Amino acid sequence: MTIVLEGGRVITAAEGADAVLERGVLVIRDGRIAAVGPAGEVEIPAGVREVIDVKGRTIMPGMIDAHTHVIHWTHRGSKLAGRGNEMGADIDTITMSLLQALENIRRLTESGVTAVRDVGSPHAGIFSLRRAIDNGDLSGPRIFASGSAITMTGGHGYGTVSKEADGVDEVRKIAREQLKLGADVIKVMATGGAGTPGEEITDSQLSSAEMAVAAEEAHNKGKTAAAHATYPRGVLAALDAGIDTIEHGIILDDACIQRLLETRAYLVPTLEVYARLASMDASPSSPFGYMARKGQGAIGPHRESFEMAVKAGVPIVAATDAGGSWWLLGDLAYELERMVSYGLAPLDAIKTATSNAAAALRKDDQFGTLETGKLADVVVVEGDPLADIIALRHVSLVMKGGDIQVNNLTSR
Numbered sequence: 001m002t003i004v005l006e007g008g009r010v011i012t013a014a015e016g017a018d019a020v021l022e023r024g025v026l027v028i029r030d031g032r033i034a035a036v037g038p039a040g041e042v043e044i045p046a047g048v049r050e051v052i053d054v055k056g057r058t059i060m061p062g063m064i065d066a067h068t069h070v071i072h073w074t075h076r077g078s079k080l081a082g083r084g085n086e087m088g089a090d091i092d093t094i095t096m097s098l099l100q101a102l103e104n105i106r107r108l109t110e111s112g113v114t115a116v117r118d119v120g121s122p123h124a125g126i127f128s129l130r131r132a133i134d135n136g137d138l139s140g141p142r143i144f145a146s147g148s149a150i151t152m153t154g155g156h157g158y159g160t161v162s163k164e165a166d167g168v169d170e171v172r173k174i175a176r177e178q179l180k181l182g183a184d185v186i187k188v189m190a191t192g193g194a195g196t197p198g199e200e201i202t203d204s205q206l207s208s209a210e211m212a213v214a215a216e217e218a219h220n221k222g223k224t225a226a227a228h229a230t231y232p233r234g235v236l237a238a239l240d241a242g243i244d245t246i247e248h249g250i251i252l253d254d255a256c257i258q259r260l261l262e263t264r265a266y267l268v269p270t271l272e273v274y275a276r277l278a279s280m281d282a283s284p285s286s287p288f289g290y291m292a293r294k295g296q297g298a299i300g301p302h303r304e305s306f307e308m309a310v311k312a313g314v315p316i317v318a319a320t321d322a323g324g325s326w327w328l329l330g331d332l333a334y335e336l337e338r339m340v341s342y343g344l345a346p347l348d349a350i351k352t353a354t355s356n357a358a359a360a361l362r363k364d365d366q367f368g369t370l371e372t373g374k375l376a377d378v379v380v381v382e383g384d385p386l387a388d389i390i391a392l393r394h395v396s397l398v399m400k401g402g403d404i405q406v407n408n409l410t411s412r
């Protein structure tokens with residue numbers, strides 16, 4: 001089966017001058033990119049089955065949301081109202097979390113996301129969901145999952161997306177358990193965060209020694225390690241431990257920037273989530289008051305840290321941190337809009353969700369750019385996101401491995 005997309009602008013997101021083709025052609029055969037180049041220079045193969053005209057639109061790589069919680073406890077209709085753990089959760093709670101996950105993967109696909117890195121899940125159902133999608137039983141993005149995150153007793157995400165562990169032996173045990181279940185990445189909590197009551201983003205949590213065994217176990221198996229780290233002490237502890245991606249980085253100082261560059265770690269800032277938290281009901285009677293307060297405090301320093309990292313050349317990866325019934329998935333475009341509003345060039349913002357994200361997942365040999373031989377994970381959006389990044393909200397076609405998952409072109 002050969003599909004040709006022609007007539008539109010092509011953002012390949014590849015290195016150098018080939019990143020944008022003003023009028024390009026993309027040829028897809030057997031699920032992979034067979035050819036890409038300027039119109040008139042690409043030979044259209046004989047026996048073509050389908051030519052799709054995308055004039056006035058932009059062809060780009062499928063987007064990657066590199067920090068999600070596809071499965072989370074749902075507050076709506078749940079007896080546990082969002083708290084509990086794998087052992088204590090009843091069948092109703094687990095089922096509700098999976099039903100919400102199905103809605104999440106639908107929204108991800110419709111928003112042009114063809115892969116997610118899922119970094120914290122309340123139960124091992126994420127691996128079943130990944131298998132169902134890989135088998136083709138369900139339509140959805142490629143899932144690269146951590147399973148449960150690892151946190152200290154009472155630390156970030158306890159009772160929701162994290163398992164508690166203290167000391168290097170317990171951390172190693174949980175890391176190995178998640179790898180046994182099939183984890184693609186190991187996630188640790190270096191600091192407190194906004195989403196858990198009773199802690200501050202300035203709190204240090206797992207020690208560098210504890211995080212180092214998690215990173216070691218991940219690396220032993222050819223996997224990566226991610227750390228939730230919102231404050232310099234935790235960021236430096238995580239980088240000293242050999243962590244590959246720093247999640248959030250709300251407050252970064254010069255030493256953090258220096259160490260990020262030295263260790264070649266990626267920064268996954270998740271800017272938008274704190275603005276969403278800040279807009280929640282902060283009144284004393286609100287169950288989310290603590291989130292709103294911490295979100296409001298984060299926005300200013302987070303912007304400054306992001307700008308410092310961009311200026312220094314730290315590789316940035318886009319992600320929403322969405323999950324739970326208060327924020328369903330599918331809003332990655334808003335994260336890119338916020339990056340652009342903070343001064344990042346639109347092409348660079350798009351790379352954070354494509355080529356940079358694929359590199360952070362160590363899957364850049366497979367997807368993340370539109371280059372010959374790579375998997376045909378492709379999105380077509382209305383208009384030109386390089387002129388106005390809001391174009392990313394208007395997805396007209398989504399293809400994963402050459403399979404058309406969304407096609408809004410025919411209805412127009």
Ligand SMILES: [Zn+2]
Pocket residue numbers: 067068069119120321
């Ligand atoms: Zn998260």
